[in-house]
Amino acid sequence: DADVTQTPRNRITKTGKRIMLECSQTKGHDRMYWYRQDPGLGLRLIYYSFDVKDINKGEISDGYSVSRQAQAKFSLSLESAIPNQTALYFCATSDGQGGGYNEQFFGPGTRLTVL
Amino acid sequence: AQSVTQPDIHITVSEGASLELRCNYSYGATPYLFWYVQSPGQGLQLLLKYFSGDTLVQGIKGFEAEFKRSQSSFNLRKPSVHWSDAAEYFCAVVGYSSASKIIFGSGTRLSIRP
Numbered sequence: 301d302a303d304v305t306q307t308p309r310n311r312i313t314k315t316g317k318r319i320m321l322e323c324s325q326t327k328g329h330d331r332m333y334w335y336r337q338d339p340g341l342g343l344r345l346i347y348y349s350f351d352v353k354d355i356n357k358g359e360i361s362d363g364y365s366v367s368r369q370a371q372a373k374f375s376l377s378l379e380s381a382i383p384n385q386t387a388l389y390f391c392a393t394s395d396g397q398g399g400g401y402n403e404q405f406f407g408p409g410t411r412l413t414v415l
Numbered sequence: 416a417q418s419v420t421q422p423d424i425h426i427t428v429s430e431g432a433s434l435e436l437r438c439n440y441s442y443g444a445t446p447y448l449f450w451y452v453q454s455p456g457q458g459l460q461l462l463l464k465y466f467s468g469d470t471l472v473q474g475i476k477g478f479e480a481e482f483k484r485s486q487s488s489f490n491l492r493k494p495s496v497h498w499s500d501a502a503e504y505f506c507a508v509v510g511y512s513s514a515s516k517i518i519f520g521s522g523t524r525l526s527i528r529p
Contacts, residue, residue: 304458340424342505342519343459358516390458403449404517406458 303327304407306391313381321376321410323391331394332374333404334358334366335388349374350396354374381414388412393409417442419508419520427526430498436491436523438480438506447509448489449517450480454502462504465489476500501527 304325304337313319323332329353335358345358347366355366363385367375378385388411392404418441428434440446447466451459463474470482480491487505506520 334453340521342419342521344519345516348516392459403461403464405461408456408458 302408304391304393304405305383306389306407306410308410309408310411312415314415315382316328317381319378319381319412321389321391321412322343323374323376323407325372325393325405325407327390327393327395328371329393329405330347330371330396333392333394334364334374334376335392336360337390337409338387346376346389378412378414381412383414386412386414417446417508417518419506419518421504421506421520421523422441423523424521425524425526427528428496429528434491434493434496434500434525435447436504436506436525438489439487440489440506440508441487442508443495446489448482449507450474450478450489450491450504451505451507451519452476453505459505462491474513496525496527498527498529501525508518 306321308356325379333348334346337343342362346364348369349355352368365377390409391407394402394404420439449464450462451514452462453459463472465472465482472480478493482489503522503524505522507517
């Protein structure tokens with residue numbers, strides 16, 4: 301079984317709809333991240349969480365919100381989706397031990413299309 | 416501000432040929448550098464990382480990278496590519512307040528010519 305899972309894998313929605321992307325991990329990591337990937341732009345950090353009570357904005361948090369329901373679960377919400385949020389979304393986790401400079405493990409991605 | 420530049424958007428090499436993917440970074444202190452690979456339809460997988468010590472770093476799948484402080488570079492190399500190496504490659508650096516906030520380059524797509 302995959303260590304980091306994302307649901308759904310693909311989603312098509314309409315402008316103005318609320319949508320939630322979910323991420324679960326079995327690695328026991330305390331740190332979780334949400335990124336979006338756009339062609340030619342690499343990955344950009346949306347939100348990150350270092351533990352259940354810790355939520356931080358990343359580089360491009362406007363239009364997004366997150367919820368850390370448990371150590372293993374981190375959800376990303378688009379309250380009112382717009383077409384320029386069409387992208388590939390990745391969840392990642394890392395271990396907070398050793399000063400934090402640790403490898404991030406990525407989920408398979410969710411391809412979101414907003415019409 | 417920290418940044419990572421991958422100047423080559425797309426590279427095509429012949430199977431069996433050598434490969435070098437370029438990465439330049441901007442960071443005020445000693446950087447922590449990574450190379451990730453993304454195969455089609457997949458998430459990112461770590462190839463190798465540099466934190467300190469030996470500036471030539473060995474990774475998985477036969478890849479290596481060399482940290483050159485004087486050139487602010489961390490280029491990825493492989494002596495002989497295989498068709499399965501076709502993928503997108505991302506260079507990354509740990510960000511300003513660190514704590515695992517990685518800044519990614521825009522990526523280089525590698526195609527392999529039979």
